[in-house]
Structures are given as structure tokens and as C-alpha cells.
Amino acid sequence: MDIETYVRELPKAELHLHIEGTLEPELMFELARRNGVALPWKSVDETRAAYAFEDLQSFLDLYYAGAAALVREADFFDLAMAYFERAAADGVVHAELFFDPQTHTARGLAYETVLDGLERACVTARERFGIGSRLILCFLRHLSEEEGFATLEQALPHLARIHGVGLDSSEMGHPPSKFARLFARCRELGLHLVAHAGEEGPPDYIVEALDLLQVERIDHGVRAAESPALMARLVREQIPLTVCPLSNVKLCVFATLADHNLKAMLEAGIKVTINSDDPAYFGGYVGKNFVDTATALSLSRSELKRIARNSLEAAFVSEAERRPWLARLEALEG
Ligand code: ADE
Numbered sequence: 001m002d003i004e005t006y007v008r009e010l011p012k013a014e015l016h017l018h019i020e021g022t023l024e025p026e027l028m029f030e031l032a033r034r035n036g037v038a039l040p041w042k043s044v045d046e047t048r049a050a051y052a053f054e055d056l057q058s059f060l061d062l063y064y065a066g067a068a069a070l071v072r073e074a075d076f077f078d079l080a081m082a083y084f085e086r087a088a089a090d091g092v093v094h095a096e097l098f099f100d101p102q103t104h105t106a107r108g109l110a111y112e113t114v115l116d117g118l119e120r121a122c123v124t125a126r127e128r129f130g131i132g133s134r135l136i137l138c139f140l141r142h143l144s145e146e147e148g149f150a151t152l153e154q155a156l157p158h159l160a161r162i163h164g165v166g167l168d169s170s171e172m173g174h175p176p177s178k179f180a181r182l183f184a185r186c187r188e189l190g191l192h193l194v195a196h197a198g199e200e201g202p203p204d205y206i207v208e209a210l211d212l213l214q215v216e217r218i219d220h221g222v223r224a225a226e227s228p229a230l231m232a233r234l235v236r237e238q239i240p241l242t243v244c245p246l247s248n249v250k251l252c253v254f255a256t257l258a259d260h261n262l263k264a265m266l267e268a269g270i271k272v273t274i275n276s277d278d279p280a281y282f283g284g285y286v287g288k289n290f291v292d293t294a295t296a297l298s299l300s301r302s303e304l305k306r307i308a309r310n311s312l313e314a315a316f317v318s319e320a321e322r323r324p325w326l327a328r329l330e331a332l333e334g
């Protein structure tokens with residue numbers, strides 16, 4: 001079995017995926033036309049050519065501009081269905097989708113427009129592809145905690161329709177501590193908690209996410225490698241890291257995939273997973289992240305299997321949902 005086939009056969013969960021980051025330029029232009037929205041680029045090719053990033057912020061500026069094409073409930077449905085179709089082809093059995101309501105409500109869209117479209121896609125994906133899913137509302141950390149509370153207010157009448165909250169956008173200068181009260185409230189409400197930390201930010205931000213926000217998983221977390229004490233803790237507590245290798249290279253966190261610390265983290269005993277982050281912008285969906293990383297770092301089949309197992313174990317699902325996926329995984333070679 002070649003590596004592409006092996007990766008596709010691995011039952012896996014995608015746990016770090018911004019649904020707005022799956023907006024391919026073709027769909028962006030189609031939606032912009034249908035909604036009468038002006039984009040900063042003239043064509044699909046010009047858009048793709050602009051995807052040369054030097055850091056997280058240079059990407060976010062484009063990503064928020066592209067999101068302006070999303071206006072109606074059907075746009076969010078179409079967006080998520082296009083993702084689910086690709087995920088199914090990559091052997092994803094379960095996906096936890098991040099969405100950024102503040103990006104849309106700031107443009108005058110109703111929270112419900114976003115949620116209705118995404119939720120309808122989740123239901124349809126289960127029927128059409130047999131993929132399970134969860135929705136995780138992310139707060140934009142460049143905004144204030146007060147604005148985060150206002151967003152939580154909008155989400156409250158629909159709370160059962162989301163499974164957790166996360167923290168994304170510009171990391172530097174916006175430490176997890178800025179959102180300690182908001183996450184405490186979300187914890188009281190029974191939501192699962194995750195946060196981006198240690199993508200560009202220092203190891204201290206990861207410690208804050210764990211201690212002050214009490215998150216269950218860390219999104220990215222690759223800068224943990226700079227702190228032996230934190231590495232030991234992540235191993236001891238088996239905190240899952242949702243690592244996004246192609247994203248890290250595109251945003252210059254690592255110069256090349258061969259320089260990525262994913263294999264070293266795995267060998268140190270950290271519960272590493274592989275995810276695509278914003279695949280329309282970073283050159284590949286989760287299958288390509290697995291294959292390219294395996295090739296660059298010479299990951300063995302048993303290591304790939306372990307990464308897929310980590311993703312299934314770290315998913316916010318019941319044991320009854322998890323068990324058949326794990327059984328399928330263990331039946332594979334490697
Ligand atoms: N929003 C979308 N992708 C992101 C990333 N990689 N880091 C922070 N915020 C994001």
C-alpha cells in the first residue's frame with residue numbers, strides 16, 4: 001500500500017480546522033458574485049498569487065478579507081459541504097469545525113445565519129458521507145474580552161448547538177490571560193475548551209491556556225519545545241496538541257517541513273495530532289498534511305497510526321462513538 005492510500009485508510013479526526021479557512025478562491029468568487037460583494041482581488045489566480053505569507057498576521061489580513069464573500073445561510077452550508085466532501089475523501093471520520101462568529105457579526109450578519117448554515121451542513125455530511133462533527137465557536141483574541149462576552153450572549157439561546165469554544169486570531173500581545181473570565185463562564189456552561197497557544201506566542205501562553213483558561217487541548221503548541229518543564233507536563237498530563245504542519249511552514253513558524261518538530265514531540269511522548277488549520281490558504285487538506293509530513297520527517301506507519309489514534313482519543317465524542325473508529329484503526333497494518 002502506498003503512503004497516500006495508507007493515510008486515506010487511517011480513520012482519523014480533524015480537530016483543528018477553521019471553516020472560513022476552507023474557502024477556496026473559486027467558491028469565494030462565486031459567492032462574491034452571487035452576493036454582490038467586492039473582493040480585493042480581480043481573479044482566482046490573482047487571489048492564489050497573494051497567498052505568500054510572512055507570519056500569522058499577514059495571513060489573517062487576507063483571510064478576513066476573503067470571509068466577506070460569505071453572507072447567506074446557504075453560503076455557510078456550501079462552504080462546509082465543500083470541506084466535508086474533501087475530508088471524506090481523506091478518510092476523516094469526525095471533524096471539529098472552528099467558526100469565527102465575530103468576523104461575520106461585525107459585518108452585520110446574524111449569528112444564526114452562520115450557525116444555521118454550518119449546522120445544516122453537519123447534518124447533511126453525516127447522512128451523505130457518514131462523517132461525525134462538532135462546532136466550536138472561536139473568540140477573536142485581537143478583540144476585547146467584553147466583545148467575547150457579547151458574542152457568548154448571542155450564542156446562549158443556541159448553546160446546545162455548539163460543543164465548545166476556542167481562541168484564535170493574532171496571538172502575540174493577546175495572551176490567554178486576557179480571556180480568563182470569559183473562559184471561566186464557558187466552563188460553567190459546560191462547554192469544552194480549547195485555545196490556540198504557542199503557534200507564534202511563547203511557551204508561557206501555553207501554560208496560561210492550561211492554568212488560567214483550563215483548556216483540554218492546545219491548538220498548535222509547537223513552541224512548547226522551548227520549555228523542558230512544559231514538555232514534561234504535556235507528556236505527564238497527555239494534553240493533546242492539534243498541530244498543523246503545512247500551516248506552520250506557510251506562516252514561517254518553521255522554514256521547511258523537514259525542520260518541523262512534530263516527530264521530536266511525538267518521540268518525547270506528547271499526544272500529537274495532524275490537522276490542516278486553513279487548508280484553502282496553506283496548500284493542502286488533512287491527507288496532504290499527513291503525507292507530506294510523513295515524507296519530510298520519515299514517519300513510520302506505526303507513528304502515523306499513533307497520530308491518527310491520538311486524534312480519535314482527543315475528539316470530543318462519547319466512548320460509544322469512538323470505539324468503532326479505534327477498532328477500524330487497530331485492524332490496519334503498522
Ligand atoms: N485563524 C485562522 N487560522 C488561524 C491560525 N492558524 N492561528 C490563529 N488564528 C487563526
Ligand code: ZN
Pocket residue numbers: 016018168196219277
Ligand atoms: Zn488555527
